[in-house]
Amino acid sequence: MKKILVAPLNWGLGHATRCIPIIKGLIENGFEPIIASDGVALELLKKEFPALVYFELPSYNIQYAENGKNFKWKMIAQIPKIISAVRNEEKKIDSILEKHQIDGIISDNRLGVFSKKVPCVFITHQLNVLTGSSSYFTTKLHKKYILKFQQCWVPDLEGHNNLTGKLGHQSDQIKNVKYIGPLSRLRKKPLPIVYDLMVLLSGPEPQRSILEKKIISELENYDKKVVFIKGIVEKNQIKVEKNNITFYNYMNSEELENTFNISNLILCRSGYTTIMDLAKLHKKAFFIPTPGQYEQEYLAEKFEKEGIIPTCKQEDFKIEYINRIEKYKGFTNYGKKITWKELFNLF
Known part of the structure; x- marks a missing residue:
């Protein structure tokens, strides 16, 4: 079985939870997922998949400002800490790959989870990174990281009927982007309302x-x-x-x-x-x-x-x-069936 390292960012629970269907897809298609993250994201996945192998990565330890007006400046002040964590992350990934014969990498917004030795995928729904007046520069920087990877998976639809709007759709398309459809670990069930x-x-x-x-x-x-x-x-x-x-x-x-x-x-x-x-x-x-x-x-x-x-x-x-x-009308289903076998052909 080929070993695929799955590494979600620990920023709330969203990155970890949207990796759950990917991990299940890997298992169903004959791969062995290896999980790498930190904090609550790592703890959540341990509870979901207790039999898998886990590695703890250096924490970005991102803190939000108490006042929303200070959000951007609080994030800017943490950039040196984030860069240091990314560098430590790169070293940790090199060590994991060397010791455990990893055959591929799926990184959900972890910038340092990358190697030139194996096929690597980056998952993001933000091709445009909105940061107010600095959006142009943050988007350019993000694109630089995205282009290091063989593929960038955007969990959305490519056309006008989509969920991310301008976040996930650029006028000048990035060459390695692949729209895979929305990711959800949940299913609709006909249950009575409680x-x-x-x-x-x-x-x-x-x-x-x-x-x-x-x-x-x-x-x-x-x-x-x-x-x-x-x-x-x-x-x-x-x-x-x-x-x-x-x-x-x-x-x-x-x-x-x-x-x-x-x-x-x-x-x-x-x-x-x-x-x-x-x-x-x-x-x-x-x-x-x-x-x-x-x-x-x-x-x-x-x-x-x-x-x-x-x-x-x-x-x-x-x-x-x-x-x-x-x-308001609420959501209708934007989903399309994800073809895991086709996606995992990269590995």
Whole structure:
């Protein structure tokens, strides 16, 4: 069996969760996935695939600003730390390849997970990296990294009917880009509705905790049935029932799939992995983008303009805004069947 190293970025849970169908595809097609990541992304995949081999990579340790206006400057200040982590990542990958006879690499936004010795794939939904006035330069830098890889997989559709908009579609197409279709670990099931509202949190601190406190405070004025998933991956799952709200620290894929299907409406960030899940399940939702994160703000605005999902700023959110959802059409399925065998021909 050929060994393929799969390495998602540890930035919230989205990169790790969208790698789950890729890992399953590798197993189903006779490959042996080897997982490399850090932090909660690594812990999540260990819970999903306990029998696989794992390696811990150097952490980028990205922190968000508490004030969204400072997001870009906080990220710029962390660039030296990120560059150092990427260099250490490259050394670690060289060591792993030498000792474990890796036959290929799939990197989800980890810039240092690359080798000239084996075929390498880079996964991203951002061919244009939006950072305000510096978008031109961040996009050029990102493109430089993308072109090192044999292929760049964009989990979206190529035509006008797509999920990423200008994020994943450039006017001057990058030569190694391959649109593979949206990635989701979830399936739509005909289950009866149990919860009126599902709250789904994720993302780096401190913004995850800030939003958690904000929503819990607002839910004091909401008397319908709620399931609240905090997005905190810990050793054991913790379930707490308080009045009309059932809290979980985290859920595995199977539990999350069922909870999505038995929930009427979704309240969440406008992260791209969540968007792919909502599209797969044809769900209606309300988006609260992470303050200052241009990508999430752009996607939330895009879907509101298209009449699909309403949105508001984090500091403005009120629980009664949930009622706006019914005026929007929600997602339809943008999916196409991914041909794993064809994709894995590279290896």
